[in-house]
Amino acid sequence: MGFFIDYAYDFINKKNEELCGDNIEVIETEENIIIILSDGLGSGVKANILATMTTKIAGTMLKGGATVYETVETIASTLPVCNVRKLAYSTFAILKISKNGKVHIVEYDNPPVFFIRNGGLVKLNKKEQIIHGKKILESKAQLIKGDSLILVSDGVIHAGVGEVLTLGWKWENVAKYLIKQSKIEECAKVISRRVVDTSNFFFNQRPGDDISVAVVKARETEVLQVFSGPPKNKKDDPILVQKILQSKGKKIVCGGTAANIVSRETGKDIKVDIQTGTNEVPPVAKMEGLDLVTEGVLTLTKVLKNIDEYLVNTHLKESSQPFKSKDGATRLTKMFIKDCTHINFYVGQAINPAHQNPDLPNLGIKTQVIKSIAERLENMGKQVTIEYY
Numbered sequence: 001m002g003f004f005i006d007y008a009y010d011f012i013n014k015k016n017e018e019l020c021g022d023n024i025e026v027i028e029t030e031e032n033i034i035i036i037l038s039d040g041l042g043s044g045v046k047a048n049i050l051a052t053m054t055t056k057i058a059g060t061m062l063k064g065g066a067t068v069y070e071t072v073e074t075i076a077s078t079l080p081v082c083n084v085r086k087l088a089y090s091t092f093a094i095l096k097i098s099k100n101g102k103v104h105i106v107e108y109d110n111p112p113v114f115f116i117r118n119g120g121l122v123k124l125n126k127k128e129q130i131i132h133g134k135k136i137l138e139s140k141a142q143l144i145k146g147d148s149l150i151l152v153s154d155g156v157i158h159a160g161v162g163e164v165l166t167l168g169w170k171w172e173n174v175a176k177y178l179i180k181q182s183k184i185e186e187c188a189k190v191i192s193r194r195v196v197d198t199s200n201f202f203f204n205q206r207p208g209d210d211i212s213v214a215v216v217k218a219r220e221t222e223v224l225q226v227f228s229g230p231p232k233n234k235k236d237d238p239i240l241v242q243k244i245l246q247s248k249g250k251k252i253v254c255g256g257t258a259a260n261i262v263s264r265e266t267g268k269d270i271k272v273d274i275q276t277g278t279n280e281v282p283p284v285a286k287m288e289g290l291d292l293v294t295e296g297v298l299t300l301t302k303v304l305k306n307i308d309e310y311l312v313n314t315h316l317k318e319s320s321q322p323f324k325s326k327d328g329a330t331r332l333t334k335m336f337i338k339d340c341t342h343i344n345f346y347v348g349q350a351i352n353p354a355h356q357n358p359d360l361p362n363l364g365i366k367t368q369v370i371k372s373i374a375e376r377l378e379n380m381g382k383q384v385t386i387e388y389y
Contacts, residue, residue, distance in 0.1 A: 003145040004221045004341040005033055005097055007381045008189035010196040011212035014043040014155070015203075021047025022153045022212035025055035026381075027063050031098060034062050037214050038092040039110060039153040047210070050090040054079060058094060068094070068106050068138065069131065076132035093151045095216060101143035108136050111157045114150040114175055115141065116182045121175055122147075147218045148182040148191070155211035156195060160202030169202055187338045188215040189380050193310075223249025224340045228296060229348030229366060230257045231389035240346055240389055241265040245289060247344070252332065255296030255366075258348065259285060276326050284328040292335070294328035297366040302329035303336065304369055307376045310337065336377055343377055345370055345386040 009024045021043040027034040038054035040047030054075055061071040071094075079089045091109035105113055105124065115122040124139040143149075158168040177198065181191045192215040199211045225244045231237060241262050244251055253259045263270050268288045277283035281302050282295035306329060324330075336343065347370055374384045 003101070003143075003218045004383075005099075005101075005143075006186075006188040006217040006219050006341055007033065007035060007215065008187075008192045009035075009037075009212070009214040010192045011210065012155075012196050012200055012207055014208065014210045015206045017044045017210070019045055019048040020212065021051060021210040022155070023048065023051035023055045024212060024214050025059040026214075027059045029063060032062075033095075033097045033216075034059060035095040035097075035151070035214050035216065036092060037110065037151040037153065037212060038090050039155075039210070039212070041089045043210055050079060054090040054092050058092065062094075062096065068096070068104060069129075072106060072108070072131045072134075072136055076134045095149060095151065095214075097143070097216065101218065103141045103143055103149065105139045105141070105149075106136060107138075108134060111152050111154060111171055114148070114152075114178050116148040116150070116179055117144070117146065119179060119183055121179070143218045145218050145220065148178070149216040150178055150191070150195070151214040152195065153210060153212040155207060155209035156199050156213060158209055159199035159207075159211065162208055163204045163206065164202045169199065182217070185338075186217065186219045188217040188219075190338055191215045191217070219341065221342065222340045223247070223342045223344065224252060224335060225249055225344050225346070226252045226254060227258050227262070227346045227348075228254040228300070228370065229364075230261060230350040231348040232350050233389075236389050237261050238265050240348075244346060249342070249344075250291040250335065250339075251289065252292045252294070252335070253287070253290055254294050254300055254332070257350075258296070259287065259293050262290065263287065276328060278325075278327045281327045281329045284331070292328070292331060294332060297369065299328045299332065300366060300369045300373065303332050304373050304376070306330065306333040307336065307373065311376070336373070336382075337380070340382065342383040343374070343385075345374065345384070346389065347386060348389050 011020050011022055013020045021040045023038050025036045036055040036058045038051040040051035057075050058071050093110040094106040096104040126137040126139045129136045157171050161168040185191050192213050195213040196211050225247050227244050259270055270285050270287050272283055272285045274283050281299050285293040287293050378384050
């Protein structure tokens with residue numbers, strides 16, 4: 001296929017609601033990535049239940065091998081039309097993406113999917129079907145590197161109604177925004193964050209509807225090799241260093257001891273850049289053959305905090321441009337979120353007394369932090385492995 005399917009999604013609840021009336025479900029199988037976005041009628045608990053039922057039914061059936069027709073028929077017959085408003089209790093859009101890049105798109109009363117290629121919109125050849133009395137639009141496409149597919153709920157299209165924009169953001173204007181973002185950003189997560197943050201901004205931080213977006217980006221495979229901590233057995237030092245240096249992708253070392261091992265095995269000097277230190281994070285260093293050298297546990301702990309703040313931040317300014325600082329934690333956070341699709345951690349397990357938590361006597365703090373970072377990155381759609389030495 002020659003590219004990686006990068007996907008991400010974000011949502012914001014309608015103001016004063018504890019639950020989001022939209023729901024997004026992502027299922028990965030050996031053959032496909034299935035993404036379902038559903039918008040429940042209204043907002044709050046009832047809408048959340050309806051949207052969740054829709055995504056769960058669709059996800060379970062498609063994962064089990066049901067056809068799109070069977071899946072839509074089941075959803076349509078399970079969720080009736082509102083007798084008062086004559087509207088479906090739940091609308092939805094489905095992306096079924098095979099590992100070779102073939103895409104099957106199904107839409108029911110949701111805003112039309114955005115398909116972007118080479119700086120412009122691709123017009124999909126949509127086939128209309130009536131299933132259980134409901135008009136379903138079905139289309140197929142073949143992704144190539146650089147393509148973007150974006151699903152949004154009504155909250156994005158109508159963002160700003162009653163606040164900043166009289167008639168809302170509107171589909172055509174959202175399309176222009178997405179075309180621009182797809183040109184400058186490779187990362188699906190950054191695009192999805194910017195869409196919800198911009199929608200929220202138009203609502204003056206008081207969303208008049210639930211806001212949700214799912215982004216798919218066909219991007220170049222980018223790998224990070226991350227070495228942290230000395231191996232238990234010193235005989236593994238040269239093996240591990242050569243493995244990392246000979247692997248493709250960017251090379252990162254976290255921790256002074258790990259950096260000294262690489263320096264010793266390669267004969268390359270470590271040069272500390274004092275100006276990159278902060279009150280929270282020690283300065284980074286430079287070494288020939290490596291893309292980034294940082295301190296260990298303090299930097300990684302800050303990276304974990306940065307990732308968590310980025311994922312929950314709904315203020316446009318902070319969440320859209322969080323990577324400007326030159327300190328090691330910010331630079332590493334940026335590399336994890338924006339600049340990679342795959343991360344391979346190589347974690348040495350030699351005991352460092354300074355990294356032990358008395359409440360976790362068998363697990364070093366750094367090991368736990370790396371596991372937590374890996375979990376966040378996997379939830380963002382990254383492919384993560386951890387090897388222990």
